[in-house]
Amino acid sequence: MSFWDKAQNVDRRVIYALMFAVIALVLIKPVGLAIEIKKETQMAYDALAKIPTGSVIWLSADYGASSIPELLPAQKSVMRHAFGKGLRIVAGAMWNEGGNMIDLAWQDIQKDFPNKKYGVDFVNVGYKPGGAVLLERIATDAHQALLGMDHYGKLFSELPLMQEFKSFKDAKFIFEFVTGTPGEKDYIKMVTDKLKIPFATSATSVSVPEQMPLLQSGQLCGLVMGMAGAAEYEMLVGKPGTATAGMDAQSFAHVLIIGFIILGNLGYLLSGKSKFRRKA
Amino acid sequence: MRREGPVLLGAITGIVVIISTYFTTQVLTTVKNEIDQWYLIAEAFVCLVGLINLSRIHFDRLSKKKPGAANSIALLVCMYGFVLFGLYRGSLGDKQYSWLYNTTVNPMSATVFSLLAFYIGSAAYRAFRVRTAEATVLLTAAVIMMLGRVPIGKMISPYIPQMAGWILDYPNTAGMRGITLGATLGGIATALRIMVGIERGHLGSD
Numbered sequence: 418m419s420f421w422d423k424a425q426n427v428d429r430r431v432i433y434a435l436m437f438a439v440i441a442l443v444l445i446k447p448v449g450l451a452i453e454i455k456k457e458t459q460m461a462y463d464a465l466a467k468i469p470t471g472s473v474i475w476l477s478a479d480y481g482a483s484s485i486p487e488l489l490p491a492q493k494s495v496m497r498h499a500f501g502k503g504l505r506i507v508a509g510a511m512w513n514e515g516g517n518m519i520d521l522a523w524q525d526i527q528k529d530f531p532n533k534k535y536g537v538d539f540v541n542v543g544y545k546p547g548g549a550v551l552l553e554r555i556a557t558d559a560h561q562a563l564l565g566m567d568h569y570g571k572l573f574s575e576l577p578l579m580q581e582f583k584s585f586k587d588a589k590f591i592f593e594f595v596t597g598t599p600g601e602k603d604y605i606k607m608v609t610d611k612l613k614i615p616f617a618t619s620a621t622s623v624s625v626p627e628q629m630p631l632l633q634s635g636q637l638c639g640l641v642m643g644m645a646g647a648a649e650y651e652m653l654v655g656k657p658g659t660a661t662a663g664m665d666a667q668s669f670a671h672v673l674i675i676g677f678i679i680l681g682n683l684g685y686l687l688s689g690k691s692k693f694r695r696k697a
Numbered sequence: 698m699r700r701e702g703p704v705l706l707g708a709i710t711g712i713v714v715i716i717s718t719y720f721t722t723q724v725l726t727t728v729k730n731e732i733d734q735w736y737l738i739a740e741a742f743v744c745l746v747g748l749i750n751l752s753r754i755h756f757d758r759l760s761k762k763k764p765g766a767a768n769s770i771a772l773l774v775c776m777y778g779f780v781l782f783g784l785y786r787g788s789l790g791d792k793q794y795s796w797l798y799n800t801t802v803n804p805m806s807a808t809v810f811s812l813l814a815f816y817i818g819s820a821a822y823r824a825f826r827v828r829t830a831e832a833t834v835l836l837t838a839a840v841i842m843m844l845g846r847v848p849i850g851k852m853i854s855p856y857i858p859q860m861a862g863w864i865l866d867y868p869n870t871a872g873m874r875g876i877t878l879g880a881t882l883g884g885i886a887t888a889l890r891i892m893v894g895i896e897r898g899h900l901g902s903d
Contacts, residue, residue, distance in 0.1 A: 425826075429819040436818050450848035453858065482806035516789050517798055543789055546744075547737045554733060569790030622846070629870045630877065645846050668849035670814065675840055677822040682836075685826050 424684030432677060439673050443666045450665055457632060458649040461617040461639020465495065465590060468615075470503035472589040473582050477604070478508060478515035478522075480596040484621050485518070488594040490660035491619035491647035492522045495592050497654045500530045500538070504590075507582045509542040509563065511551060511599040516543030516568040518594075529656075536576040543568025548599035552607040556585045585612055596621045601628060605636050619646060704894035711892040751776065838864055 468474065476495065480488045499506055508519040519541045526533075533539060542563045545551055554562030559582060565573050573579040581587060585608050593616070595601050601618050609616040615638045620628055622643030631637045641650055644667060647660035710732050717729040755769035779797075786794045825836045844850035845861020890896040 427822070432819045432822060433815045436815055440814070450852065452848050453851055455858075455862070482803040483810040485803065485807060514802075517795060520790060520795060521799065541790070546740045547733075548740070550733050550736050550740075554737075567790070568788070570788035626865065626869045627873050627877070629865055630874045633866070633870055642846070664848055668847040670818070671843040671847050672849060674818045674821050675843060677818070678825045678836070678840070681822050681825070682827055685828075 419688060421684040421688040425681045425688060426684075427677065427680070435673060436670060439669050440666045443669050444662065447662060448665045448669075450668055452645075452648050452652055452661065452664060454649045454653060455642065455646065457640040457642060458646045458653070459639075460632075461592075461619075461641050462498070462650065462653045464615050464617055464638040465498055465592065466502065468502070468504060468589050471505070473505045473507060473578070473587055474499060474590040474592065475585065475588040476506055476508040476519070477591065477593040477595070478510045478518040479512045479600055480518060480594055480621070481512060481514040482518075484596045485521075486659070486663060487621045487644045487647060488596065488619055489518060489522060490644070490658050491641050491650055492518070492594045493525055493658065494647065494650040494654050494656065494660075495619070495641075496522055496526050497529065497656060498650075500526065500533055501654070505537075505578055506539045507542060507578065507588070508540070509555075510544045511548050511603070513544045513546075516541060519543070520568065536571070537578055540576050540578050540582075541568040549603040549607050552585075552603055556608050556612065559584045559587075585614065588614060590614065591616045593618045595619070596624060600624075601631065601637070605631065610636065617641070619650075700897070700900060701894075703900055704897070708892045708894070711888070748776070748780070838868075 465474075476492070476499075478488075478492060496506060508523075510516055510519065523535075523539060523541060535541075545563050547554070547562075551562055560573050560579070563573075567573070567576065567579075585591070591604060591609060591614050593601055593604060595618055601616075601620070604616060608614065616636070617639035618628060618637055619641035620643070622645075625640065625642045628637065628640055632640050641647060644660050644663055648657075648664045651658050651661050713725065713728055714732060717725045752773065755773050758769045759766050759773075782797065783789065783791075783794055788794070821839070825832070825839060827833045827836060841857060841860050842864060844853060845858045845864075850857040850861065887896060891899065
């Protein structure tokens with residue numbers, strides 16, 4: 418077997434080992450590559466920045482534990498941005514793990530904003546079943562649709578913020594952290610297009626291509642794209658976190674994969690088996 | 698009537714929901730709200746159906762001592778453990794329930810998904826070969842996107858992020874629009890077929 422034949426048949430364990438080594442090394446010794454803010458992330462940031470102080474916004478955590486690396490950093494950054502501007506947040510979820518995701522973010526954010534009180538500045542209504550139907554019901558009567566109880570079992574009557582949030586009409590902005598269905602299309606169908614509420618999303622990288630038409634049509638006012646977008650939002654709020662730390666590792670992992678792709682193609686072209694070589 | 702009943706019910710509820718989207722009257726709104734409530738109840742019951750089905754499959758596997766029965770024990774213990782513990786603690790936001798979830802489900806889900814990085818690396822190496830013109834275009838677009846979406850792309854050349862942005866803004870958006878329109882038209886056609894009873898797969902076999 419010639420060298421070029423071997424080049425297009427590298428043992429997958431070699432690829433796994435190199436991938437592990439590259440990611441681990443860069444996570445242990447970060448390089449600090451400069452992160453450029455993309456226009457889509459800037460649009461989301463600017464749209465939220467325009468909301469008047471004291472307004473109530475709705476956050477939707479429609480993702481599970483597997484999407485934490487991409488979406489939780491973005492969620493924390495958006496919550497930091499909102500609290501820094503004096504906004505109040507009501508957070509809910511159409512996915513059954515969403516309530517826990519919101520709780521994870523709140524536990525972390527509280528340390529930076531000790532003056533923000535649960536029930537006054539922030540409420541986690543948690544997961545409620547229903548998807549698009551749930552959204553339609555919240556748009557008319559939130560307390561009935563959300564069963565009058567938050568994620569922790571507290572009644573809405575005990576939470577002052579919920580006395581001001583009776584439906585989506587009381588929210589000045591909606592920000593969704595989404596990885597699939599139910600997701601952004603349900604919000605656009607049932608809520609944001611009808612009530613004309615500004616709507617931005619943070620999506621996993623695989624979901625970004627299908628959301629681009631929504632951004633171009635104006636149905637989304639901003640789009641935070643995957644972990645890269647989360648890192649950009651972290652830079653915008655001035656608090657680098659896990660997404661920023663992960664960008665170095667992601668960069669070098671991509672370079673490694675591209676290196677193997679080039680090696681495989683050189684092996685294919687120079688091994689004598691490709692049609693280009695056979696014609697020559 | 699056993700087959701016609703569900704079809705008729707589906708047709709009536711479907712028509713009411715569609716009409717109530719375009720016309721608002723007191724009667725229609727009341728009926729629609731009631732249908733929505735029943736939808737929410739049914740959606741919650743779907744989880745129960747899933748629980749019963751999984752239990753049936755895995756208890757059967759255990760009783761017949763099929764290969765992989767040990768995995769069935771793990772699944773049943775975890776599934777019923779979470780359900781019973783959640784019911785005992787009373788809410789998803791309970792501290793102990795959250796601790797159990799954050800220390801087990803979170804890291805395990807992250808672990809399983811992080812394996813994708815290795816599988817995709819290996820798959821990309823084997824799949825992206827310049828065998829045809831189309832494969833070459835795919836390979837080029839993939840390389841540009843992989844580099845353009847991470848900081849190292851701009852270090853290599855400032856044109857790479859611009860090209861990645863162009864691919865997302867133009868070819869991707871055009872293609873996704875077409876796919877979304879086609880899928881939506883197909884969904885409308887399927888929904889109409891279900892409502893008039895032509896499509897009956899959801900009713901099960903006789």
